[in-house]
Amino acid sequence: MINELFRWDWFFDHLPDIWELTLEHLRLTAIAVVIGFAISFPLGVLAYRHRRTYGPITAVTGILYTIPSLALFMMLGPVTGTLSVTTAEIGLVSYTLLIIIRNTVAGFRGVPEDVKEAARGMGYTARQSLWKVELPLAVPAIVAGVRIATVTTIGLVTVTSLIGHGGLGIYILQGLSRLDSTLTLTGAVLSMFLAVSADRILVIVERRSTPWAQTRARAS
Amino acid sequence: MSGLIDFLTDSANWSGTDGIPTRLLEHVQLSGVSILIALAPAILLGLYIGHTRRFEFIVSIVALGRALPSFAVMAFFFPMQLRFGWGFTPWAAVIAMVLLAIPPILTNTYVGVRDVDADTLEAARGMGMSERDVLRKIELPLAVPLAIAGLRTAAVQVVATMTLAALIAGGGLGRYIVDGSALGSNSESGVAKLLAGAVLVALLAIVVDGFLGIVERLASPRTTSRGRRRVPEEHLDVLPAPDLTAS
Numbered sequence: 001m002i003n004e005l006f007r008w009d010w011f012f013d014h015l016p017d018i019w020e021l022t023l024e025h026l027r028l029t030a031i032a033v034v035i036g037f038a039i040s041f042p043l044g045v046l047a048y049r050h051r052r053t054y055g056p057i058t059a060v061t062g063i064l065y066t067i068p069s070l071a072l073f074m075m076l077g078p079v080t081g082t083l084s085v086t087t088a089e090i091g092l093v094s095y096t097l098l099i100i101i102r103n104t105v106a107g108f109r110g111v112p113e114d115v116k117e118a119a120r121g122m123g124y125t126a127r128q129s130l131w132k133v134e135l136p137l138a139v140p141a142i143v144a145g146v147r148i149a150t151v152t153t154i155g156l157v158t159v160t161s162l163i164g165h166g167g168l169g170i171y172i173l174q175g176l177s178r179l180d181s182t183l184t185l186t187g188a189v190l191s192m193f194l195a196v197s198a199d200r201i202l203v204i205v206e207r208r209s210t211p212w213a214q215t216r217a218r219a220s
Numbered sequence: 221m222s223g224l225i226d227f228l229t230d231s232a233n234w235s236g237t238d239g240i241p242t243r244l245l246e247h248v249q250l251s252g253v254s255i256l257i258a259l260a261p262a263i264l265l266g267l268y269i270g271h272t273r274r275f276e277f278i279v280s281i282v283a284l285g286r287a288l289p290s291f292a293v294m295a296f297f298f299p300m301q302l303r304f305g306w307g308f309t310p311w312a313a314v315i316a317m318v319l320l321a322i323p324p325i326l327t328n329t330y331v332g333v334r335d336v337d338a339d340t341l342e343a344a345r346g347m348g349m350s351e352r353d354v355l356r357k358i359e360l361p362l363a364v365p366l367a368i369a370g371l372r373t374a375a376v377q378v379v380a381t382m383t384l385a386a387l388i389a390g391g392g393l394g395r396y397i398v399d400g401s402a403l404g405s406n407s408e409s410g411v412a413k414l415l416a417g418a419v420l421v422a423l424l425a426i427v428v429d430g431f432l433g434i435v436e437r438l439a440s441p442r443t444t445s446r447g448r449r450r451v452p453e454e455h456l457d458v459l460p461a462p463d464l465t466a467s
Contacts, residue, residue: 066376066425068383071397071418078405148286155289169291176295176387179302188292195287 007182018168018186025167025194028157032089033150036096041142043097044104049130054105061098069095069159083164092156096149103145107138136210143206147199154195158187167191223412224419233416238395240420246391247424250310251378254317258374262322263367266329270363271355279330285323290316290381298388310390317382321374328370332363365440372432379425383417393421 011018043061047054067075069091076087111134119129158169166173168187175184207214227233234240265282269275293316301311336359344358383394396417403410 063422063426066380066422066429067418068380068394068397068421070383070387070394071414071421074397074401074414075418077401078411151287155287155291158289158291169289172289172292172295176298179299181296181299184292184295184299188289188296191289191292192284192287196284199287 005181006185010182011186014186018171018190021167021170022190022194024165025154025157025169025191028085028088028092028160028165028167029150029153029194029198032092032153032157033096033146035089036093036149036153037100037146039093040097040100040145041104044101044142045108045130047101048105048108057101058098061094061101064094065098067094069156070162073160073163077163085165087163088157088160088165091160092153095156096153099149099152100142100145103141103148104138107141107145108134110141111137136212139210140206140213143202143209147202150198150202151195154191154198158191168194223408224415227409227412227416228419240416243391243393243395244420244424247379247382247393247421250314250385250390250392251317251375251382254314254378254382255321255371255375257314258318258321258325259371262325262370263329266326266367267333267355267360267363270330270333271351271359273334279327282323282326285319288319290320291384293319294384294388308389310385310388310392312388313382313385313390316384317378320381321378324373324377325367325370328373329363329367332366333359336362365436368432368436368439372429372436375432376425376429379428380421383421393417393424396420 043057047057072091072094073087076090080086080090115133115137116129119133124133157165157167158172160166161169161173168191171183171187172191173187175181175187228240236242265278269279294312297312297315301307301309340358340362341354344354349357382392383397385392386394386398394417396413400410400412400414400417403413405411
Protein backbone atom coordinates (compact mmCIF):
# COMPACT_ATOMS: atom_id res chain seq x y z
CA MET A 1 0.00 0.00 0.00
CA ILE A 2 1.23 3.47 -0.81
CA ASN A 3 1.27 5.66 2.26
CA GLU A 4 1.46 9.10 0.77
CA LEU A 5 -1.94 10.74 0.39
CA PHE A 6 -1.07 12.50 -2.84
CA ARG A 7 2.05 12.15 -4.99
CA TRP A 8 2.36 15.32 -7.06
CA ASP A 9 5.14 13.85 -9.18
CA TRP A 10 2.77 11.12 -10.40
CA PHE A 11 0.16 13.76 -11.16
CA PHE A 12 2.50 15.94 -13.21
CA ASP A 13 4.00 12.95 -15.02
CA HIS A 14 0.55 11.89 -16.17
CA LEU A 15 -0.88 15.25 -17.20
CA PRO A 16 -1.33 14.28 -20.89
CA ASP A 17 -3.24 11.10 -19.94
CA ILE A 18 -5.32 13.02 -17.42
CA TRP A 19 -6.25 15.56 -20.10
CA GLU A 20 -7.22 12.75 -22.51
CA LEU A 21 -9.46 11.15 -19.90
CA THR A 22 -11.00 14.49 -18.97
CA LEU A 23 -12.03 14.99 -22.60
CA GLU A 24 -13.37 11.44 -22.70
CA HIS A 25 -15.35 12.16 -19.51
CA LEU A 26 -16.86 15.29 -21.06
CA ARG A 27 -17.65 13.47 -24.31
CA LEU A 28 -19.51 10.67 -22.53
CA THR A 29 -21.43 13.25 -20.47
CA ALA A 30 -22.31 15.54 -23.37
CA ILE A 31 -23.64 12.70 -25.54
CA ALA A 32 -25.78 11.39 -22.68
CA VAL A 33 -27.25 14.77 -21.76
CA VAL A 34 -27.96 15.79 -25.36
CA ILE A 35 -29.72 12.50 -26.17
CA GLY A 36 -31.44 12.56 -22.78
CA PHE A 37 -32.77 16.04 -23.45
CA ALA A 38 -33.88 15.14 -26.98
CA ILE A 39 -35.98 12.31 -25.52
CA SER A 40 -37.14 14.04 -22.33
CA PHE A 41 -38.21 17.42 -23.62
CA PRO A 42 -40.89 16.13 -26.04
CA LEU A 43 -42.06 13.66 -23.40
CA GLY A 44 -42.23 16.48 -20.86
CA VAL A 45 -44.32 18.62 -23.21
CA LEU A 46 -46.57 15.63 -23.91
CA ALA A 47 -47.01 14.96 -20.18
CA TYR A 48 -47.91 18.61 -19.65
CA ARG A 49 -50.36 18.88 -22.54
CA HIS A 50 -52.02 15.55 -21.83
CA ARG A 51 -52.16 15.12 -18.08
CA ARG A 52 -53.13 11.47 -18.35
CA THR A 53 -49.75 10.57 -19.84
CA TYR A 54 -47.85 12.08 -16.90
CA GLY A 55 -48.36 9.06 -14.64
CA PRO A 56 -47.19 6.38 -17.08
CA ILE A 57 -44.26 8.46 -18.36
CA THR A 58 -42.90 9.17 -14.89
CA ALA A 59 -43.59 5.60 -13.76
CA VAL A 60 -41.51 4.08 -16.57
CA THR A 61 -38.66 6.57 -16.29
CA GLY A 62 -38.88 6.28 -12.50
CA ILE A 63 -38.24 2.55 -12.70
CA LEU A 64 -35.25 3.17 -14.99
CA TYR A 65 -34.01 5.65 -12.41
CA THR A 66 -34.15 3.13 -9.55
CA ILE A 67 -32.16 0.38 -11.28
CA PRO A 68 -28.71 0.49 -9.69
CA SER A 69 -26.19 1.91 -12.15
CA LEU A 70 -23.79 -0.92 -11.38
CA ALA A 71 -26.39 -3.51 -12.38
CA LEU A 72 -27.63 -1.60 -15.40
CA PHE A 73 -24.17 -1.32 -16.92
CA MET A 74 -23.40 -4.97 -16.31
CA MET A 75 -26.85 -6.10 -17.46
CA LEU A 76 -26.63 -4.23 -20.77
CA GLY A 77 -23.23 -5.73 -21.43
CA PRO A 78 -24.37 -9.00 -23.00
CA VAL A 79 -26.98 -7.19 -25.13
CA THR A 80 -25.09 -4.25 -26.56
CA GLY A 81 -21.51 -5.45 -26.19
CA THR A 82 -19.68 -5.51 -22.90
CA LEU A 83 -17.19 -2.79 -23.68
CA SER A 84 -19.09 -0.74 -26.23
CA VAL A 85 -19.81 2.95 -25.76
CA THR A 86 -23.47 2.19 -26.50
CA THR A 87 -23.72 0.23 -23.27
CA ALA A 88 -22.37 3.12 -21.25
CA GLU A 89 -24.53 5.69 -23.04
CA ILE A 90 -27.80 3.75 -22.72
CA GLY A 91 -27.22 3.59 -19.00
CA LEU A 92 -26.27 7.24 -18.68
CA VAL A 93 -29.17 8.47 -20.84
CA SER A 94 -31.71 6.45 -18.89
CA TYR A 95 -30.78 8.25 -15.68
CA THR A 96 -31.28 11.72 -17.17
CA LEU A 97 -34.85 11.09 -18.34
CA LEU A 98 -36.80 11.33 -15.09
CA ILE A 99 -34.91 14.41 -13.93
CA ILE A 100 -35.45 16.41 -17.12
CA ILE A 101 -39.06 15.29 -17.64
CA ARG A 102 -40.08 16.19 -14.09
CA ASN A 103 -38.51 19.61 -14.31
CA THR A 104 -39.94 20.33 -17.75
CA VAL A 105 -43.44 19.53 -16.53
CA ALA A 106 -42.92 21.48 -13.30
CA GLY A 107 -41.70 24.46 -15.34
CA PHE A 108 -44.75 24.48 -17.60
CA ARG A 109 -47.15 23.92 -14.72
CA GLY A 110 -45.57 26.82 -12.89
CA VAL A 111 -46.70 29.30 -15.56
CA PRO A 112 -49.32 31.53 -13.88
CA GLU A 113 -52.88 30.96 -15.03
CA ASP A 114 -53.50 34.67 -15.78
CA VAL A 115 -50.49 34.78 -18.10
CA LYS A 116 -52.00 31.95 -20.15
CA GLU A 117 -55.38 33.66 -20.06
CA ALA A 118 -53.86 36.91 -21.28
CA ALA A 119 -52.21 35.04 -24.15
CA ARG A 120 -55.55 33.50 -25.14
CA GLY A 121 -57.20 36.92 -24.82
CA MET A 122 -54.66 38.36 -27.23
CA GLY A 123 -55.70 35.76 -29.77
CA TYR A 124 -52.89 33.21 -29.35
CA THR A 125 -53.88 29.68 -30.21
CA ALA A 126 -53.06 26.98 -27.65
CA ARG A 127 -50.02 26.02 -29.68
CA GLN A 128 -48.76 29.58 -30.04
CA SER A 129 -49.28 30.18 -26.35
CA LEU A 130 -47.30 27.03 -25.53
CA TRP A 131 -44.25 27.93 -27.61
CA LYS A 132 -44.23 31.71 -27.39
CA VAL A 133 -45.52 32.37 -23.88
CA GLU A 134 -45.32 29.30 -21.69
CA LEU A 135 -42.02 27.84 -22.93
CA PRO A 136 -39.94 30.96 -22.24
CA LEU A 137 -41.37 31.11 -18.72
CA ALA A 138 -40.57 27.44 -18.17
CA VAL A 139 -36.97 27.79 -19.30
CA PRO A 140 -35.41 28.32 -15.84
CA ALA A 141 -36.98 25.11 -14.47
CA ILE A 142 -36.02 23.16 -17.59
CA VAL A 143 -32.44 24.39 -17.40
CA ALA A 144 -32.41 23.48 -13.69
CA GLY A 145 -33.31 19.94 -14.75
CA VAL A 146 -30.54 19.87 -17.33
CA ARG A 147 -28.12 21.11 -14.68
CA ILE A 148 -29.02 18.35 -12.26
CA ALA A 149 -28.92 15.77 -15.06
CA THR A 150 -25.48 16.97 -16.11
CA VAL A 151 -24.04 16.94 -12.60
CA THR A 152 -25.53 13.48 -11.96
CA THR A 153 -24.20 12.15 -15.27
CA ILE A 154 -20.67 13.42 -14.61
CA GLY A 155 -20.75 11.43 -11.36
CA LEU A 156 -22.21 8.33 -13.01
CA VAL A 157 -19.63 8.35 -15.80
CA THR A 158 -17.09 7.35 -13.15
CA VAL A 159 -19.05 4.11 -12.59
CA THR A 160 -18.75 3.21 -16.28
CA SER A 161 -15.07 2.56 -15.55
CA LEU A 162 -16.31 -0.90 -14.48
CA ILE A 163 -17.22 -1.59 -18.11
CA GLY A 164 -14.06 -0.15 -19.57
CA HIS A 165 -14.97 3.51 -20.03
CA GLY A 166 -15.31 5.96 -17.22
CA GLY A 167 -13.17 8.91 -18.25
CA LEU A 168 -11.58 10.06 -15.01
CA GLY A 169 -13.40 7.22 -13.23
CA ILE A 170 -10.68 4.91 -14.52
CA TYR A 171 -8.33 6.52 -11.98
CA ILE A 172 -10.88 5.97 -9.23
CA LEU A 173 -11.16 2.28 -10.12
CA GLN A 174 -7.38 1.86 -10.38
CA GLY A 175 -6.96 3.71 -7.10
CA LEU A 176 -9.42 1.32 -5.47
CA SER A 177 -7.72 -1.81 -6.77
CA ARG A 178 -4.16 -0.60 -6.05
CA LEU A 179 -5.16 1.13 -2.80
CA ASP A 180 -3.50 4.25 -4.12
CA SER A 181 -5.16 7.44 -2.95
CA THR A 182 -3.27 9.58 -5.46
CA LEU A 183 -5.20 7.96 -8.28
CA THR A 184 -8.53 8.05 -6.44
CA LEU A 185 -8.15 11.70 -5.52
CA THR A 186 -7.13 12.66 -9.06
CA GLY A 187 -10.26 11.03 -10.46
CA ALA A 188 -12.61 12.24 -7.73
CA VAL A 189 -11.46 15.84 -7.44
CA LEU A 190 -11.28 16.40 -11.18
CA SER A 191 -14.69 14.89 -11.86
CA MET A 192 -16.16 17.03 -9.12
CA PHE A 193 -14.46 20.04 -10.64
CA LEU A 194 -16.00 19.16 -14.02
CA ALA A 195 -19.44 18.89 -12.42
CA VAL A 196 -19.21 22.27 -10.73
CA SER A 197 -17.85 23.96 -13.87
CA ALA A 198 -20.58 22.44 -16.04
CA ASP A 199 -23.17 23.65 -13.55
CA ARG A 200 -21.81 27.20 -13.63
CA ILE A 201 -21.74 27.26 -17.41
CA LEU A 202 -25.38 26.15 -17.54
CA VAL A 203 -26.35 28.91 -15.11
CA ILE A 204 -24.80 31.42 -17.50
CA VAL A 205 -26.69 29.80 -20.39
CA GLU A 206 -29.90 30.15 -18.40
CA ARG A 207 -29.27 33.83 -17.66
CA ARG A 208 -28.46 34.55 -21.31
CA SER A 209 -31.56 32.76 -22.55
CA THR A 210 -33.91 34.60 -20.18
CA PRO A 211 -32.74 38.23 -20.42
CA TRP A 212 -36.13 39.52 -19.27
CA ALA A 213 -35.70 37.82 -15.91
CA GLN A 214 -32.50 39.76 -15.32
CA THR A 215 -34.12 43.07 -16.29
CA ARG A 216 -36.96 42.41 -13.91
CA ALA A 217 -34.60 41.49 -11.10
CA ARG A 218 -32.67 44.71 -11.61
CA ALA A 219 -35.80 46.80 -11.80
CA SER A 220 -37.19 45.62 -8.49
CA MET B 221 -35.59 -14.08 -18.23
CA SER B 222 -36.47 -17.68 -17.40
CA GLY B 223 -33.12 -17.89 -15.62
CA LEU B 224 -34.17 -14.98 -13.45
CA ILE B 225 -37.46 -16.65 -12.51
CA ASP B 226 -35.61 -19.90 -11.78
CA PHE B 227 -33.21 -18.01 -9.52
CA LEU B 228 -35.98 -16.29 -7.63
CA THR B 229 -38.04 -19.46 -7.20
CA ASP B 230 -35.16 -21.79 -6.29
CA SER B 231 -35.59 -22.59 -2.61
CA ALA B 232 -31.81 -22.88 -2.25
CA ASN B 233 -31.60 -19.13 -2.83
CA TRP B 234 -33.96 -18.39 0.04
CA SER B 235 -31.76 -19.59 2.88
CA GLY B 236 -28.17 -19.42 4.10
CA THR B 237 -25.65 -16.58 4.22
CA ASP B 238 -25.98 -15.86 0.50
CA GLY B 239 -29.76 -16.32 0.53
CA ILE B 240 -32.17 -13.59 -0.51
CA PRO B 241 -33.50 -12.92 3.04
CA THR B 242 -29.96 -12.48 4.40
CA ARG B 243 -28.83 -10.22 1.56
CA LEU B 244 -32.04 -8.21 1.70
CA LEU B 245 -31.66 -7.71 5.44
CA GLU B 246 -28.02 -6.68 5.04
CA HIS B 247 -29.04 -4.20 2.37
CA VAL B 248 -31.77 -2.71 4.53
CA GLN B 249 -29.45 -2.55 7.55
CA LEU B 250 -26.61 -0.84 5.69
CA SER B 251 -28.99 1.64 4.05
CA GLY B 252 -30.85 2.24 7.31
CA VAL B 253 -27.66 2.92 9.27
CA SER B 254 -26.47 5.37 6.60
CA ILE B 255 -29.76 7.26 6.59
CA LEU B 256 -29.91 7.38 10.40
CA ILE B 257 -26.39 8.80 10.60
CA ALA B 258 -27.22 11.40 7.94
CA LEU B 259 -30.55 12.41 9.47
CA ALA B 260 -29.46 14.26 12.62
CA PRO B 261 -26.83 16.61 11.15
CA ALA B 262 -28.91 17.26 8.01
CA ILE B 263 -32.12 18.16 9.87
CA LEU B 264 -30.46 20.14 12.66
CA LEU B 265 -28.37 22.17 10.22
CA GLY B 266 -31.35 22.69 7.91
CA LEU B 267 -33.50 23.95 10.80
CA TYR B 268 -30.76 26.17 12.18
CA ILE B 269 -29.84 27.78 8.86
CA GLY B 270 -33.46 28.13 7.79
CA HIS B 271 -34.48 29.74 11.08
CA THR B 272 -31.55 32.10 11.59
CA ARG B 273 -30.78 32.66 7.89
CA ARG B 274 -27.16 32.59 8.93
CA PHE B 275 -24.47 30.53 7.21
CA GLU B 276 -26.68 30.05 4.16
CA PHE B 277 -23.54 29.40 2.15
CA ILE B 278 -23.38 26.01 3.88
CA VAL B 279 -26.48 24.97 1.93
CA SER B 280 -24.72 25.82 -1.33
CA ILE B 281 -21.61 23.93 -0.27
CA VAL B 282 -23.64 20.87 0.70
CA ALA B 283 -25.44 21.09 -2.64
CA LEU B 284 -22.01 20.82 -4.23
CA GLY B 285 -21.78 17.43 -2.53
CA ARG B 286 -24.19 16.18 -5.19
CA ALA B 287 -21.31 16.44 -7.63
CA LEU B 288 -19.22 14.06 -5.54
CA PRO B 289 -19.42 10.56 -7.01
CA SER B 290 -20.24 7.98 -4.30
CA PHE B 291 -18.00 5.55 -6.10
CA ALA B 292 -15.06 7.90 -5.54
CA VAL B 293 -15.87 8.54 -1.89
CA MET B 294 -15.91 4.82 -1.27
CA ALA B 295 -12.69 4.26 -3.20
CA PHE B 296 -11.07 7.01 -1.15
CA PHE B 297 -12.12 5.78 2.29
CA PHE B 298 -11.55 2.09 1.67
CA PRO B 299 -7.70 2.23 1.86
CA MET B 300 -8.07 4.39 4.97
CA GLN B 301 -10.26 1.88 6.72
CA LEU B 302 -7.71 -0.84 5.95
CA ARG B 303 -4.99 1.36 7.41
CA PHE B 304 -7.03 1.94 10.56
CA GLY B 305 -7.40 -1.80 10.89
CA TRP B 306 -11.15 -1.93 10.21
CA GLY B 307 -10.52 -4.63 7.64
CA PHE B 308 -13.07 -5.71 5.08
CA THR B 309 -16.13 -4.03 6.52
CA PRO B 310 -18.60 -1.91 4.53
CA TRP B 311 -17.77 1.30 6.43
CA ALA B 312 -16.34 3.08 3.39
CA ALA B 313 -19.63 2.45 1.61
CA VAL B 314 -21.63 3.71 4.60
CA ILE B 315 -19.60 6.93 4.65
CA ALA B 316 -20.26 7.41 0.94
CA MET B 317 -23.99 6.81 1.50
CA VAL B 318 -24.14 9.26 4.43
CA LEU B 319 -22.60 11.93 2.20
CA LEU B 320 -25.09 11.03 -0.52
CA ALA B 321 -28.06 11.28 1.86
CA ILE B 322 -27.24 14.58 3.59
CA PRO B 323 -27.76 17.05 0.68
CA PRO B 324 -31.41 16.28 -0.17
CA ILE B 325 -32.50 16.16 3.49
CA LEU B 326 -30.64 19.32 4.47
CA THR B 327 -31.73 21.31 1.41
CA ASN B 328 -35.39 20.35 1.79
CA THR B 329 -35.47 21.06 5.54
CA TYR B 330 -33.84 24.42 4.94
CA VAL B 331 -36.25 25.33 2.13
CA GLY B 332 -39.18 24.14 4.26
CA VAL B 333 -38.26 26.43 7.15
CA ARG B 334 -37.25 29.32 4.93
CA ASP B 335 -40.53 29.29 3.01
CA VAL B 336 -42.81 29.48 6.03
CA ASP B 337 -45.20 32.33 5.40
CA ALA B 338 -43.84 35.62 6.82
CA ASP B 339 -47.31 36.66 8.06
CA THR B 340 -47.62 33.43 10.00
CA LEU B 341 -44.32 34.08 11.72
CA GLU B 342 -45.28 37.64 12.51
CA ALA B 343 -48.58 36.52 13.98
CA ALA B 344 -46.79 33.93 16.12
CA ARG B 345 -44.31 36.48 17.44
CA GLY B 346 -47.14 38.96 17.97
CA MET B 347 -48.85 36.36 20.15
CA GLY B 348 -45.75 36.42 22.33
CA MET B 349 -44.14 33.18 21.20
CA SER B 350 -40.44 32.90 21.96
CA GLU B 351 -38.00 32.18 19.12
CA ARG B 352 -37.76 28.64 20.46
CA ASP B 353 -41.50 28.19 20.28
CA VAL B 354 -41.64 29.70 16.80
CA LEU B 355 -39.10 27.15 15.64
CA ARG B 356 -40.66 24.22 17.50
CA LYS B 357 -44.37 24.90 17.07
CA ILE B 358 -44.55 26.73 13.75
CA GLU B 359 -41.52 26.25 11.53
CA LEU B 360 -40.73 22.65 12.39
CA PRO B 361 -44.23 21.23 11.75
CA LEU B 362 -44.58 23.23 8.54
CA ALA B 363 -41.18 22.03 7.31
CA VAL B 364 -41.81 18.38 8.11
CA PRO B 365 -43.49 17.40 4.80
CA LEU B 366 -40.62 18.85 2.78
CA ALA B 367 -38.03 17.31 5.08
CA ILE B 368 -39.70 13.93 4.60
CA ALA B 369 -39.73 14.48 0.84
CA GLY B 370 -35.99 15.02 1.11
CA LEU B 371 -35.62 11.90 3.22
CA ARG B 372 -37.57 10.00 0.56
CA THR B 373 -35.25 11.12 -2.23
CA ALA B 374 -32.23 10.29 -0.06
CA ALA B 375 -33.54 6.86 0.92
CA VAL B 376 -34.24 5.83 -2.68
CA GLN B 377 -30.81 6.98 -3.79
CA VAL B 378 -29.10 5.22 -0.92
CA VAL B 379 -30.94 1.94 -1.49
CA ALA B 380 -30.05 2.00 -5.18
CA THR B 381 -26.44 3.06 -4.66
CA MET B 382 -25.63 0.80 -1.69
CA THR B 383 -24.96 -1.93 -4.26
CA LEU B 384 -21.49 -0.37 -4.55
CA ALA B 385 -20.67 -1.84 -1.12
CA ALA B 386 -20.27 -5.22 -2.81
CA LEU B 387 -17.23 -3.85 -4.67
CA ILE B 388 -15.36 -3.59 -1.36
CA ALA B 389 -16.45 -7.04 -0.20
CA GLY B 390 -19.51 -5.74 1.63
CA GLY B 391 -22.83 -7.58 1.78
CA GLY B 392 -26.26 -6.54 0.60
CA LEU B 393 -28.02 -7.17 -2.68
CA GLY B 394 -25.06 -5.72 -4.59
CA ARG B 395 -23.36 -9.07 -3.92
CA TYR B 396 -25.61 -10.74 -6.51
CA ILE B 397 -24.78 -8.07 -9.06
CA VAL B 398 -21.03 -8.23 -8.52
CA ASP B 399 -20.84 -12.00 -8.10
CA GLY B 400 -23.18 -12.56 -11.02
CA SER B 401 -21.18 -10.39 -13.36
CA ALA B 402 -17.95 -12.01 -12.16
CA LEU B 403 -19.22 -15.26 -13.69
CA GLY B 404 -19.24 -13.56 -17.10
CA SER B 405 -21.94 -12.81 -19.61
CA ASN B 406 -21.74 -16.32 -21.06
CA SER B 407 -22.71 -17.92 -17.78
CA GLU B 408 -26.47 -18.34 -17.65
CA SER B 409 -26.51 -18.61 -13.86
CA GLY B 410 -24.28 -15.55 -13.61
CA VAL B 411 -26.65 -13.43 -15.69
CA ALA B 412 -29.63 -14.73 -13.70
CA LYS B 413 -27.92 -13.78 -10.45
CA LEU B 414 -27.07 -10.32 -11.75
CA LEU B 415 -30.63 -9.75 -12.94
CA ALA B 416 -32.04 -10.99 -9.64
CA GLY B 417 -29.85 -8.49 -7.78
CA ALA B 418 -30.97 -5.62 -9.98
CA VAL B 419 -34.65 -6.54 -9.77
CA LEU B 420 -34.56 -6.95 -5.98
CA VAL B 421 -32.81 -3.61 -5.49
CA ALA B 422 -35.25 -1.83 -7.78
CA LEU B 423 -38.20 -3.45 -5.96
CA LEU B 424 -36.76 -2.45 -2.59
CA ALA B 425 -36.30 1.12 -3.80
CA ILE B 426 -39.88 1.25 -5.08
CA VAL B 427 -41.22 -0.11 -1.77
CA VAL B 428 -39.19 2.42 0.24
CA ASP B 429 -40.35 5.23 -2.07
CA GLY B 430 -44.00 4.19 -1.75
CA PHE B 431 -43.79 3.81 2.03
CA LEU B 432 -42.16 7.19 2.57
CA GLY B 433 -44.63 8.71 0.10
CA ILE B 434 -47.44 7.60 2.41
CA VAL B 435 -45.59 8.96 5.46
CA GLU B 436 -45.10 12.24 3.59
CA ARG B 437 -48.81 12.54 2.88
CA LEU B 438 -49.76 11.72 6.46
CA ALA B 439 -47.30 14.30 7.78
CA SER B 440 -48.69 17.11 5.63
CA PRO B 441 -50.77 19.38 7.86
CA ARG B 442 -54.38 19.72 6.84
CA THR B 443 -55.63 23.27 6.58
CA THR B 444 -59.28 24.16 6.55
CA SER B 445 -59.37 26.22 3.39
CA ARG B 446 -57.07 24.49 0.95
CA GLY B 447 -57.07 20.86 2.00
CA ARG B 448 -53.70 19.28 2.51
CA ARG B 449 -50.78 21.57 1.96
CA ARG B 450 -49.23 20.34 -1.22
CA VAL B 451 -45.52 20.01 -1.47
CA PRO B 452 -44.61 22.00 -4.57
CA GLU B 453 -43.71 19.66 -7.39
CA GLU B 454 -40.23 21.04 -7.79
CA HIS B 455 -39.37 20.20 -4.20
CA LEU B 456 -40.19 16.54 -4.54
CA ASP B 457 -36.78 15.93 -5.93
CA VAL B 458 -33.66 17.56 -4.69
CA LEU B 459 -34.39 19.71 -7.63
CA PRO B 460 -33.85 23.39 -7.55
CA ALA B 461 -30.92 23.02 -5.24
CA PRO B 462 -29.93 26.51 -4.24
CA ASP B 463 -27.86 28.01 -6.98
CA LEU B 464 -24.40 26.51 -6.77
CA THR B 465 -23.05 29.81 -7.92
CA ALA B 466 -25.23 32.14 -5.86
CA SER B 467 -24.07 35.48 -7.05
